Amino acid sequence: MAEPFFSVILVSWNSGKYLPRCLDSLDKQTFRDFEVVIVDNGSTDGSLDGIAEKYPHLKFRIRELGSNYGFSTANNMGVQIAHGPWAALLNTDAFPAPDWLESLAQAIARFGDQCVYASRQIQSDLPNLLDGEGDVYHVSGLGWREHYNYPVYEASEPFRVFSACGATALFPRADFLAVGGFDEEYFAYHEDVDLGFRLRLRGLDCILIPRAVVHHIGSASSGKASDFAVYHGHRNLVWTFFKDMPAPLFWLYLPLHLVMNLVFILYFAAQGRGRVILRAKWHALRGLPSMLRKRKQAQGPGKVGSIHAAMSRNWLAPLLASRERQKYLKAKGVS
Numbered sequence: 001m002a003e004p005f006f007s008v009i010l011v012s013w014n015s016g017k018y019l020p021r022c023l024d025s026l027d028k029q030t031f032r033d034f035e036v037v038i039v040d041n042g043s044t045d046g047s048l049d050g051i052a053e054k055y056p057h058l059k060f061r062i063r064e065l066g067s068n069y070g071f072s073t074a075n076n077m078g079v080q081i082a083h084g085p086w087a088a089l090l091n092t093d094a095f096p097a098p099d100w101l102e103s104l105a106q107a108i109a110r111f112g113d114q115c116v117y118a119s120r121q122i123q124s125d126l127p128n129l130l131d132g133e134g135d136v137y138h139v140s141g142l143g144w145r146e147h148y149n150y151p152v153y154e155a156s157e158p159f160r161v162f163s164a165c166g167a168t169a170l171f172p173r174a175d176f177l178a179v180g181g182f183d184e185e186y187f188a189y190h191e192d193v194d195l196g197f198r199l200r201l202r203g204l205d206c207i208l209i210p211r212a213v214v215h216h217i218g219s220a221s222s223g224k225a226s227d228f229a230v231y232h233g234h235r236n237l238v239w240t241f242f243k244d245m246p247a248p249l250f251w252l253y254l255p256l257h258l259v260m261n262l263v264f265i266l267y268f269a270a271q272g273r274g275r276v277i278l279r280a281k282w283h284a285l286r287g288l289p290s291m292l293r294k295r296k297q298a299q300g301p302g303k304v305g306s307i308h309a310a311m312s313r314n315w316l317a318p319l320l321a322s323r324e325r326q327k328y329l330k331a332k333g334v335s
Contacts, residue, residue, distance in 0.1 A: 004059065006034035006101055007082030007173070008090050011074040013040070015092040016047035018217065022092050023055050031101035035059040037082050039074040042067040071166070072182035072191045079176050085113075087176055091167040093217040095124065103212040104170050107158060113172050115205045116196060118164035119212040120155075121145075128152055131216045134161030134208045135193050138312045139253045140260040141241035143193040146208070155210040162310045163196020163206050168214045175204060180297075183239075185290060189229060190236035197244040200307050201300040230273065231280045234264060238284035243291040246304045 008026060012019060026036060036058050040048055042065055052060050061081055065074065079087045088104065090096065100119065107117055118134035130152055132145030146161050164170065166182075169192060179198045182191045196206060241250075241257050261281060268277035 004033055004035040004084040005105065006031075006086050006088050006170075007079070007084035008034055008036050008088045008101075009075055009078035009082065010036065010038045010090055010092055011041060011071055011078065012038055012043055012047060012092055013068055014043045014045045014047065016043075016045040018093040019047050020054075021095055022090070023051070023058065025095040025098075025100075026090075027055055027058055028098045029096070029101050030099050031105055034088070034101060035061060035082070035084060037061045037078045038063070039078040040064045041069055041074050070184070070187040072186050072188065073184045075166070076181040076184065079171075079173060079181060082173060085173055087171045087173045089166055089169045089171070090214070091216065093124075094121070094167050095215045096168075097213040097215075100212050100214060103209055107207065107209045107212070111158070111205075111207055114203070115207050116164050116172075116199055117170040117212070118161055118206060118208040119168040119170070119214045120208065120210050121165065121168055121214050121216045122152060124215040124217045127215065132165050133210070134206065135163040135165050135196060136312045137162040137193055137197065137310070138315075139249070139256065139308075141237050141245070141253070141257045142260055143190060143237060143240075158207045158209050160310065161206050161208045162312070163193050163200070164208075166192030166195075167216055168212075171199075172204075175199060175202060178202070183243075183294070185287065186236045186239070187232060189232040190240055194236070194240045194244060197240060197307075198298050198300070200310065201244065201246070201298060201302040203300065203302045206310075227273070227276045230268065230276050231283075234261075234277060234280040235284045235287070238281065239287060239291045242288055243295050243298050246299065246307060248304060249308055 010022065038048065038060065040063070048062065048064070063077060063081060075089060088101070104117055120133050121131035123129045123131045128151055130147045130150045133147045135143055136146050137143050145165055179202055182195055186194065200206070238261065245253065265277050265281065268274060
């Protein structure tokens with residue numbers, strides 16, 4: 001049997017509410033040369049029962065882990081058991097348009113295999129707002145989704161972003177495996193920025209394909225701005241900076257990184273969430289020896305100048321996105 005061109009990797013954890021809609025979207029893809037790899041993190045809701053029978057036109061590989069190993073470990077396992085040269089990561093709460101894979105295949109034909117490809121994410125509950133167009137990495141070590149909460153706009157021409165959001169990322173499978181995939185110490189959050197950074201250090205580019213559209217609910221498993229998200233996100237952003245930032249840029253931006261961390265400690269403490277943010281930063285410090293040991297392996301032949309150019313220096317982008325969302329919600333009469 002010929003190997004598929006794409007291996008679509010789904011990580012499932014009690015995803016019964018969303019998984020059928022996700023698989024329905026995959027079943028409608030116009031590009032058919034793909035397999036679906038499902039790695040289940042110990043679901044107890046029966047969401048995988050009878051999947052192969054319900055979707056006879058999809059080719060499945062299913063690995064059930066028995067317990068929750070997290071987003072990073074499960075995706076790594078999915079890519080390892082996949083057979084296609086391209087690994088398309090897709091969250092179970094993400095629903096691709098019928099021409100999603102076709103648009104990505106056309107992008108590969110145009111830009112080649114030394115790229116990571118990001119998809120345009122649209123908020124499923126507010127379809128006039130973007131959920132993101134790849135990831136931004138700020139020189140301070142802060143990361144966020146490009147154009148998150150911006151109104152949907154007309155776009156067809158691909159453009160470069162720092163990295164691809166892990167909810168809808170397409171990787172050359174060989175390069176994914178060569179850099180070790182996601183760092184499994186991260187468990188969840190910021191692991192996609194870290195992986196994108198290491199692939200840039202390896203010399204790969206990252207391109208956003210506007211025609212590759214996916215509607216995304218987001219935070220369906222962990223909750224928006226939950227303590228889980230704050231803890232892992234703010235622990236992991238410290239690890240990414242210390243592990244990945246090339247030496248000339250590391251020393252240049254380390255003071256800014258420290259100030260940024262202090263600002264967020266004060267911000268969350270003022271919200272009554274000081275214990276969560278302090279625990280995140282304390283555990284980040286405790287994990288630094290491990291990250292520094294990985295630093296030598298992470299640093300690669302990628303040109304520092306091009307990596308620096310791919311980073312953001314704009315502090316206002318997250319604030320502007322929030323203002324755009326509030327304007328949209330006010331216009332729609334949503335509180």
